[in-house]
Amino acid sequence: MTLILFNKPYDVLSQFTDRGTPATRATLSDHIDLPGVYPAGRLDRDSEGLLLLTDDGRLQARIADPRFKLPKTYWVQVEGEPDAAALDSLRRGVMLNDGPTRPAEVEVIGAPAIWPRHPPIRVRRHIPDRWLRLTIREGRNRQVRRMTAAVGHPTLRLVRWSIGDWTLGDLSPGQWRSA
Known part of the structure; x- marks a missing residue:
């Protein structure tokens, strides 16, 4: 194998x-x-x-x-500064147009020490951004991006860090x- x-x-x-x-x-x-x-x-x-x-x-x-619910962990750079209510919504699961998501594990993290993206993300001078570590156990089309948008924080950059172990x-x- x-x-x-x-x-x-x-x-x-x-x-x-x-x-x-x-x-x-x-x-x-x-x-x-x-x-x-x-x-x-x-x-x-x-x-x-x-x-x-x-x-x-x-x-x-x-x-x-x-069905195997293998955890997938992402580093997600989002627009804005998610408050406790936005993070709690992600933790409970959010409603998307194809139904509710399973609860996610999420925490605010510092910017990870990773490579620069080419081309770079769009930066707005007057709008801050934050990094999240988000773990899901399902895999719908563009799910993480749709989840962060549903709580008011569009994804700017998405890096999958892990799948299972x-x-x-x-x-x-x-x-x-x-x-």
């Missing part, structure tokens, strides 16, 4: 081919030349961080399937290693 931990850069698709027309976007094949592995789950093009790839279909399903560690964007 092969399991790869990959630090997916911003603006890279979580697939090996670009099905767009024309096919010009960066994909996993620009970074990983290892036949037979496939992503276990997804990470949006505008998100960064840990993506697991494996050649084991059962492990892939276990990682990606929300696997973490990014010291991987730089575009790098991968075997687990």
Whole structure:
């Protein structure tokens, strides 16, 4: 069995081919030349961080399937300064257009010591931003971004730090290693 931990850069698709027309976007094949592995789950093009790839279909399903409630932890830079009410809403679960989310674990953190994003996030001189550590146990489309927006704090940058016990560690964007 092969399991790869990959630090997916911003603006890279979580697939090996670009099905767009024309096919010009960066994909996993620009970074990983290892036949037979496939992503276990997804990470949006505008998100960064840990993506697991494996050649084991059962492990892939276990990682990606929300029934197993594998925790996924994100570092989320949000616009504004979330107050206790916003954080409590995330902890209870928020209502999205496709139903309520499960409760999240969330805390305000200092800016993590990570690589700069290219291009950088948009900065508004008169609007502060904060970093959160947010852990969810489901994986709806763009869920973290929709959750922070639902409590009034749009996501500016989203970095997945861990999936279960696997973490990014010291991987730089575009790098991968075997687990």
